[in-house]
Amino acid sequence: MREEHRQTLVHTARDMLARLDNNTIDLAPDILSLAASLYSDQSRFEQENMQLFRRVPLMLAASCELPEPGHYKALEVAGVPVLLVRxxxxxxxxxxxxxxxxxxxxxEGCGKxxxxxxxxxxxxxNNTGQLLGVASQASYGDVNKAELGLVSLPALESAGLIWVVLNPASTLDIHSFLHGVDGLLAGFDLEHWQPYHQCTLPGANWKLAFDAHMDFYHLPVLHRDTFGPTISNLAQYYFHGPHQRLGLMSANSVEQDGLHSLRGLPEQEWPTNALLFGEWIVFPNVSLNCFVAGERIMVISQVIPGDTPDSSLTIQTYLTENKPDADSEPKVRELVDFIQRVVGEEDLPMSRKQQVALSSGLLPQVQFGRNEVGLQTYYHWLEQALAAADDAELNQLFSAAEPLSA
Ligand code: FES
Ligand SMILES: [Fe+2]
Incomplete structure (x- = not known):
């Protein structure tokens, strides 16, 4: 990884270690209230599909899902059927x-x-999108094949991940949108990892399903039977443009890479693995979370809006750094089952219960505490992105260090 990116990670780790010692996080100035209709309103839902999912780059696949020329992956997002190919x-x-x-x-699905x-x-x-053959061309009529290739969508592969804009005419600058987060994620070297497992889990409104990923406040309560009641509920948030990283403010059994292992080591020897500790949020709908259980395991969660405001799908893609062997396989399997259970049996059922109340229209607002500064910031970016008139305004928004004021 580039030195400037390593320095950013070192700086964050230094900050995390100091915070672990005195158990402090940055707090938002105030509690934030948002209209509950955000999660149920049909016109808001359509606006999000058109102004967000069809305009901003979306992380749609890990590079290792398409390891060789000819591999493809088909999926549907925001009403757009997408074909990714190598x-x-x-x-x-x-x-x-x-x-x-x-x-x-x-x-459909994946294949070669x-x-x-x-x-x-x-x-x-062919897999560069050219029309090769028209069935029964003699009776069909003359076709200019060069004009009838597949509709191409802007795509960028970086850090072992593939971003796509669901708008063929987009003028969005994907690099300025990424704000360097791909340079930091490059530390994982994901292009050399391999797919282990994938599953799709149903949830309520996509933001209810997704905002649990930026919320550590709920960990010791909702997940008391899985993560346990003593896990910290504090996250320190680090922002990279619209993207963010969460550091859990305690050492515990789910700590991914032992930030504490850095103590006593000179900074120039801090291993990249430990520097990447924490959860990474890729705006607007993806989280990446690295665990160690037999192997290093990356859990990529993509939250895709459903057909209605009250439904979504969470696609969990599990990658392993190395192919599990006889020793590590049971540990990897156990971790995968655990995460699937936490999200599928605790987080997403909770989102469906929230949805019923929010859709009733009887709860006017939802609240985000001063400790939930990551969520507050996320919703601020979301509103700004929705409000941007066009790609030029989005480019201006994403190239600024902070979200532009309303
Ligand atoms: S060949 Fe007719 S729809 Fe594709
Ligand atoms: Fe959760």
């Missing part, structure tokens, strides 16, 4: 997963293919 030249590309004849989807044959009338495309 082309013959090794580049990750994104297309609308839609045949240019009459729109049929070309692929040299070309895509449309399941409807049989047109074929």
């Amino acid at each position: 082309s013959a030249d090794g580049q990750a590309r994104a297309f609308l997963n839609s045949c240019t004849h009459r729109g049929s989807q070309l692929a 293919a040299a070309r895509f044959t449309c399941p409807y009338h049989g047109w074929t495309f």
